[in-house]
Amino acid sequence: MSKLSVASSPHHHNGRDTGAVMRIVMLACIPGMLAQVWFFGYGVLIQALICISAAVLAEIAIVELRKKNTERIIKDYSAALAGLLLAISIPPLAPWWIAVIGSVFAIVIVKQLYGGLGYNMFNPAMAAYVMLLISFPVQMTSWLPPTTLTEQSFSLWDAIHTIFTGYTSNGYSVEQLRAGVDGITMATPLDHMKTELLQGFTVQEAITADIFNGSNGIGWTQVAIAYLIGGVVLIKAKVINWHIPISMIIGALITASILYMIDSSLFGSPWLHLINGSLIMGAFFIATDPVSAATTNKGRIIFGALIGIWIILIRAWGNYPDAVAFAVILMNMAVPLIDYYTKPRTYGHKVKK
Amino acid sequence: MAQIKSLFVEGIWKNNPAIVQLLGLCPLLAVTGTVINGLGLGLATTLVLLGSNISVSLVRNLVPNEIRIPIFVMVIAAFVTVTELLMHAYTYELYLTLGIFIPLIVTNCAIIGRAEAFASKNPVQFAAFDGLMMGLGFTIILVVLGGMRELLGLGTLLDGAELLFGEGAESLTITVFDTENKFLLAILPPGAFLGMGLLIAAKNLIDQTIEKRKLQTSQKVVTRARVTGTDL
Numbered sequence: 001m002s003k004l005s006v007a008s009s010p011h012h013h014n015g016r017d018t019g020a021v022m023r024i025v026m027l028a029c030i031p032g033m034l035a036q037v038w039f040f041g042y043g044v045l046i047q048a049l050i051c052i053s054a055a056v057l058a059e060i061a062i063v064e065l066r067k068k069n070t071e072r073i074i075k076d077y078s079a080a081l082a083g084l085l086l087a088i089s090i091p092p093l094a095p096w097w098i099a100v101i102g103s104v105f106a107i108v109i110v111k112q113l114y115g116g117l118g119y120n121m122f123n124p125a126m127a128a129y130v131m132l133l134i135s136f137p138v139q140m141t142s143w144l145p146p147t148t149l150t151e152q153s154f155s156l157w158d159a160i161h162t163i164f165t166g167y168t169s170n171g172y173s174v175e176q177l178r179a180g181v182d183g184i185t186m187a188t189p190l191d192h193m194k195t196e197l198l199q200g201f202t203v204q205e206a207i208t209a210d211i212f213n214g215s216n217g218i219g220w221t222q223v224a225i226a227y228l229i230g231g232v233v234l235i236k237a238k239v240i241n242w243h244i245p246i247s248m249i250i251g252a253l254i255t256a257s258i259l260y261m262i263d264s265s266l267f268g269s270p271w272l273h274l275i276n277g278s279l280i281m282g283a284f285f286i287a288t289d290p291v292s293a294a295t296t297n298k299g300r301i302i303f304g305a306l307i308g309i310w311i312i313l314i315r316a317w318g319n320y321p322d323a324v325a326f327a328v329i330l331m332n333m334a335v336p337l338i339d340y341y342t343k344p345r346t347y348g349h350k351v352k353k
Numbered sequence: 354m355a356q357i358k359s360l361f362v363e364g365i366w367k368n369n370p371a372i373v374q375l376l377g378l379c380p381l382l383a384v385t386g387t388v389i390n391g392l393g394l395g396l397a398t399t400l401v402l403l404g405s406n407i408s409v410s411l412v413r414n415l416v417p418n419e420i421r422i423p424i425f426v427m428v429i430a431a432f433v434t435v436t437e438l439l440m441h442a443y444t445y446e447l448y449l450t451l452g453i454f455i456p457l458i459v460t461n462c463a464i465i466g467r468a469e470a471f472a473s474k475n476p477v478q479f480a481a482f483d484g485l486m487m488g489l490g491f492t493i494i495l496v497v498l499g500g501m502r503e504l505l506g507l508g509t510l511l512d513g514a515e516l517l518f519g520e521g522a523e524s525l526t527i528t529v530f531d532t533e534n535k536f537l538l539a540i541l542p543p544g545a546f547l548g549m550g551l552l553i554a555a556k557n558l559i560d561q562t563i564e565k566r567k568l569q570t571s572q573k574v575v576t577r578a579r580v581t582g583t584d585l
Contacts, residue, residue: 109547131538134537135535135536135537135539136536138534139534
C-alpha cells in the first residue's frame with residue numbers, strides 16, 4: 001500500500017512553478033517582437049538582451065545584499081521578464097544606458113526595495129518606463145518610422161552601433177534615421193495625432209499622414225495584432241485570466257466611443273485608439289501582472305476597465321501621446337482599495353449588507 | 354555639559370527634524386534642487402529657529418498656557434519676516450529663487466514643534482543651543498539631498514553659489530560631469546521623495562550597524578554566571 005501523502009492546499013496543481021509561468025509569458029512575447037523587428041528593425045532584440053542582462057545582474061546584486069536565496073529567486077525568471085517587458089516598451093534605438101538605468105530602477109527600487117516578487121506595489125517595467133519617460137523625454141520619444149517608410153535602411157550591425165554610440169556605422173544619427181522619404185521627422189501615429197490636434201487640425205486631417213493607412217498606423221497595427229496573438233496564447237495556456245485584458249479593452253473602447261460621439265474631429269475613433277499605441281500589448285502583457293493587479297475576478301474587471309478609461313482620458317487630455325504606463329501605475333495604487341471592496345464572501349458566512 | 358552634548362546628538366542625528374521627525378517636508382522636498390537652494394533655505398530656517406527658540410524661552414513664564422500656540426506662531430512669523438527682509442536686501446537672487454518657501458518657513462512644523470516641545474520648558478541657553486542644533490540638522494539634510502539631486506540632475510555641485518555668497522563665488526561651482534542628457538527625475542519632485550527615502554534608509558542602516566556592534570561588544574563583556582548545585 002502506498003503511503004498517503006498530505007500536501008497543503010491548493011490540492012489541484014498543474015505542476016507549473018513561477019519560473020514556468022514567466023517563461024511562457026516571455027515566449028508569448030515572441031510574435032510581437034518579431035513584428036517589431038520586421039517593421040522597426042533589430043533594435044528591440046538588442047534592447048531585450050541589454051535589459052534582461054541588466055535586470056538579472058541587478059537582481060543578483062540586490063538579492064545578495066538582502067541575503068536571500070539567490071538561486072531560487074533568479075530561477076523564477078521574474079527579473080528577466082521585467083527586463084523583457086521594458087525592452088519592448090522603449091524605443092528600439094534608445095541608447096544603451098537608457099535600458100540599463102531603466103532595468104536597474106525596475107528591479108532595485110520598484111521591486112526589491114518593496115520586498116521582492118509578490119510584494120511590489122507597482123508594475124516594475126511600467127514604473128521604470130515612466131521614470132525614463134519623465135527623465136529622458138528626448139531619447140524616450142525618438143521612435144523610428146516603420147522600415148517601409150524610411151529613407152535609410154539599416155542592418156543589425158547598424159542597430160548595435162546606434163544603440164551603443166548614438167550613430168550608425170555610416171554616421172547617421174537617430175534623428176536622421178527618423179526622417180521619412182520626404183525628409184520630415186516621423187512620429188508615432190498617436191504622437192503625430194497629438195501634435196496635429198494641438199496645432200488645430202482635426203483627427204481626419206491628422207490621419208492623412210504617411211504613417212497612417214486609414215486609421216491604422218503602418219507597422220503599429222501589425223505589431224498590435226502580433227501581441228494580440230501572443231495574448232490569446234496566454235489566455236489559452238491559462239497563464240492569465242480573460243478578465244483584465246477584455247475589461248481593459250472594453251473600458252477603453254466605451255470611453256473612446258463616448259468621446260468620439262461628442263466630437264469626432266477632436267477625439268480619435270475607438271478603432272484608432274485600439275489599434276495604435278500599446279493598448280493591446282498593455283492589456284495582455286502589462287496589466288495582467290499577477291503581483292500588482294487586483295486579485296479577485298470582480299476586482300480584476302474593475303481594475304482593467306478603469307485602466308482602459310484612464311488610457312483614453314490621458315491620451316485625450318494629457319501631455320503624452322500614449323498612456324498605458326501611466327494608467328497602469330495609477331490603478332496599481334488603487335488595487336488595495338479595489339481588493340478591499342471586492343473581497344469574496346468567506347465560505348459559511350453571509351454577505352454583509 | 355552633558356545636556357549640551359545630548360542636545361547636539363539629538364539635533365544632528367538621533368532626533369533630526371528632517372529624517373527622523375520628518376517635519377518640514379514641504380520645503381525640504383520642494384527647494385532641494387541644488388545645494389545652494391538647500392543651504393539658503395536651511396540657513397534661513399536655522400536663523401528663525403534660533404530666534405524663536407530664544408524668544409519663546411524668554412517669555413515662557415509670562416505666556417498663559419491657553420493661548421501659547423498663537424503667541425509662538427506670532428513670534429515665529431516675526432522672525433520669518435525679519436529673515437525674509439534680510440534675504441530681500443542681501444541675497445536678492447536667492448530670495449527670488451526660493452520664492453514662496455521663505456514666508457512658508459512660518460508653517461514649518463519643526464519650528465513650532467521645538468518651541469512647544471523644548472523652548473517653552475527650558476532655560477534660554479539650552480533653548481538657543483537646541484534651536485541651533487535642530488536648524489543645523491535640518492540644514493545638513495537639505496544640503497545632502499540638494500547635493501544628491503544636483504549631482505544626478507545637473508552633473509554639478511554648488512551651482513549658483515554667487516546667489517548666496519555674492520559676486521566672485523561663481524568659481525565655487527564644481528562641474529562633476531558634463532552631459533546633455535540630464536536625469537530630470539532627480540530634479541523633479543519624485544526625485545526628492547526617492548532621495549529622501551534613500552537618506553532615511555541609509556540613516557537606519559547606520560543605526561542598525563552601530564546597534565549590532567554594541568550588542569556584540571556587550572556580549573563579549575557579559576560572562577555567564579556559573580550556577581552549580583541549584584536546589585530551588
